[in-house]
Amino acid sequence: MENAISFPALGLDFTINRVAVNLFGKDIYWYGIIICIGFILAALYVNSRVKEFGVTSDNLVDCLIICVPAGIVCARIYYVVFEWDYYSQHLSEIIAIWNGGIAIYGAVIGVLIGLFAYSRVKKLSFATLCDLAAFGLLIGQCIGRWGNFVNGEAYGGPTALPWGMSINGSEPVHPTFLYESIWNLLGFIGLHFYSKKRKFPGEMALLYVAWYGLGRAWIEGLRTDSLYLGSLRVSQVLAAVSCIAAVALLARQYNRIKVQKAFYVPPAAQPTAPERVTTEEETAERETVSATAEDKPEQV
Numbered sequence: 001m002e003n004a005i006s007f008p009a010l011g012l013d014f015t016i017n018r019v020a021v022n023l024f025g026k027d028i029y030w031y032g033i034i035i036c037i038g039f040i041l042a043a044l045y046v047n048s049r050v051k052e053f054g055v056t057s058d059n060l061v062d063c064l065i066i067c068v069p070a071g072i073v074c075a076r077i078y079y080v081v082f083e084w085d086y087y088s089q090h091l092s093e094i095i096a097i098w099n100g101g102i103a104i105y106g107a108v109i110g111v112l113i114g115l116f117a118y119s120r121v122k123k124l125s126f127a128t129l130c131d132l133a134a135f136g137l138l139i140g141q142c143i144g145r146w147g148n149f150v151n152g153e154a155y156g157g158p159t160a161l162p163w164g165m166s167i168n169g170s171e172p173v174h175p176t177f178l179y180e181s182i183w184n185l186l187g188f189i190g191l192h193f194y195s196k197k198r199k200f201p202g203e204m205a206l207l208y209v210a211w212y213g214l215g216r217a218w219i220e221g222l223r224t225d226s227l228y229l230g231s232l233r234v235s236q237v238l239a240a241v242s243c244i245a246a247v248a249l250l251a252r253q254y255n256r257i258k259v260q261k262a263f264y265v266p267p268a269a270q271p272t273a274p275e276r277v278t279t280e281e282e283t284a285e286r287e288t289v290s291a292t293a294e295d296k297p298e299q300v
Contacts, residue, residue, distance in 0.1 A: 001027075002017045003016050003018065003152035004167070004168050004169065005165065005166070006165070007166070007175075008164070008166055009164060009172070010162065010163065017030075018030060018150060018151060030150040031148075031151055032147075034143060034144060034146050034147040034150065038139060038140040038141075038142070038144045039140055041140075041143065042135070042139040042140045043060070043136065045139055046060060046132050049135065049195075050132065053131060054128060055128065059129075062122075063114065063115060063133075067115060067118075067133075070110035070111065070113055070114040071108075071110035072097070072107070072110070074106045074107060075104065075106035076095075076102055077106060078102075078103040078106025078107075079101045079102055079103045079106060080094055080101070082103075082228070082234050083101070083227065104141060105238055115129045115130060115133060125201050127200075127201035127205065128201045128202075130202060130204075130205035131195075131198070131202060132204075134204045134205045135188065137208065137212075138184045138185075138188040138208060138212075141180070141184045141212075142184035142188060145177045145184070146177070148177040149175075152167045152168065153225065154180075155167065155173045155177065155223070155224065156174025156222035156224060157174060157222060158171050158173055159172055159173060159174045160172070161174070163175060174222045174223075179222075180216070183211075183215035183219070184215075187208065187215075190207075190211070191207060191208065199253075200257070203253070206249055206253075209242050209246035210243050210246035212243075213238075213240065213241075213242040213243030213244075214243045217236050217239040217243060220233055220235050220236035220239060
């Protein structure tokens with residue numbers, strides 16, 4: 001259950017037990033604990049921003065109740081589908097998610113399905129819910145990748161770079177878990193500050209898809225544990241396609257906003273009625289009426 005992980009060129013060595021604690025005969029893994037930490041921090045952050053996006057904390061709780069199970073199930077289905085050669089011969093292991101085997105893109109698909117269903121039932125903006133989910137996904141992925149570090153997995157091919165990582169005495173490899181964690185952290189920081197100036201609902205979600213897709217397309221090419229469809233790395237292709245699609249949609253929407261501003265005509269000011277000039281005859285008539293009223297005796 002232990003992994004000896006080192007960074008030889010940096011002089012760093014770690015001996016990590018995958019099991020954090022044993023409770024009542026059941027092993028509790030660091031991977032699960034780290035995932036839970038990422039989930040909690042993501043939920044706390046998103047909850048602090050819900051009012052800015054026109055939803056409530058109750059809406060957030062509802063979304064979590066729906067999307068977390070949906071994300072887990074779809075993450076497992078995604079993995080099993082592209083590892084069907086193995087699972088078709090071991091059907092009893094399909095539901096054994098505790099043995100590992102989930103894919104982040106499957107989780108994202110599950111979250112989108114859950115958000116879409118919830119938005120239709122509650123009559124909320126699907127795009128706005130996706131904006132909030134983008135923040136949560138970046139936080140969760142940034143922290144969750146350290147679970148891969150503890151497990152000694154999700155690494156790349158051999159490298160001579162100073163930060164090359166050795167697992168159980170192997171030759172140094174790309175620490176792709178670290179690349180993705182840093183990439184997600186940078187994406188979260190960028191979205192956090194830019195979100196104050198967001199231009200339309202769904203913008204944060206599209207920026208997330210574009211940013212994550214760009215990084216994942218590169219990082220996936222370095223990994224040695226990719227899921228394949230024929231000779232294609234599934235996640236790499238999906239990352240590249242989703243990135244291109246998101247950039248195209250962003251460009252289209254930004255262009256629409258630019259055109260709208262260029263042809264925007266502010267509403268004309270309402271014309272005010274010209275002030276009426278009182279003639280000398282009208283002034284004299286008013287003075288006569290006033291004088292008559294003053295001379296009239298009061299009624300007892």
